[in-house]
Amino acid sequence: MAELGPIVDLRQSATALRVQRGVMRLLRETYDMACYAEVTLRSGRRADVLGVGPKGEIWIVEIKSSLIDFQVDRKWHEYREFSDRFFFAKPPELDAGIFPESEGLIVADGHDGAILRDSPDTPMAPARRKALMLKLARLGADRVHVLMDPGPK
């Protein structure tokens, strides 16, 4: 199966995983966004969390577990093309002031999360949304299938 991607990436820090869990709970329970972790986009970038809303809205959340983690990332702008709303997410102990005010911001731990600052709504191009929805429909199927059936390989 093509491009399954790991559900849990061993390179992720424990902090990032806690934030991921809280972000996904928040998006699912409060905003009715069905969430994928670790979605590789056509650009090659991998979205930490990608949510799909009931009308096909796409939110991308980029998790930053530390100041250095944020500082070394010079390409987060690319996520805007692949989402309607874009958020950074941080653990409670990280200073909110390091993040650009132009973007959404979420605080989360392993139990829950909250939106600290909403994201501007910048709708995706329709063709890109359509292509992404197909990609997600196939990605979700493959991620479950490989769990249902380790397969003959």
Next chain:
Amino acid sequence: MAELGPIVDLRQSATALRVQRGVMRLLRETYDMACYAEVTLRSGRRADVLGVGPKGEIWIVEIKSSLIDFQVDRKWHEYREFSDRFFFAKPPELDAGIFPESEGLIVADGHDGAILRDSPDTPMAPARRKALMLKLARLGADRVHVLMDPGPK
């Protein structure tokens, strides 16, 4: 999370589960169709296997494990509206002659499968395909999410 549906339905017979496994392997490996098991459609019917192709093609496979299983189903025609191709699938020991020649037919066991008769291509309405793709993108996310995180409930 809404409408997760069981990945394995305990009402399914062991035979049906074996056929399901072989059908999903066949579709994924030979036809590049990413497969979901047990997808509830808007009509309320539940597709045994639903495959999503690289261009958004939708195939539905209805598993019949016995003659009586086929005979009691008077509503399989409804699947045509929700798919581009529709197949029955049967275990090797079940007579192929009981199935209508107008529909596709797959034979499968727990290891592998084969298409015995291709299905006519009857393209879905675009709006229905779009709605189904969104539904699948969210269903796949939710099925994986609930495995990643049993949640606070």
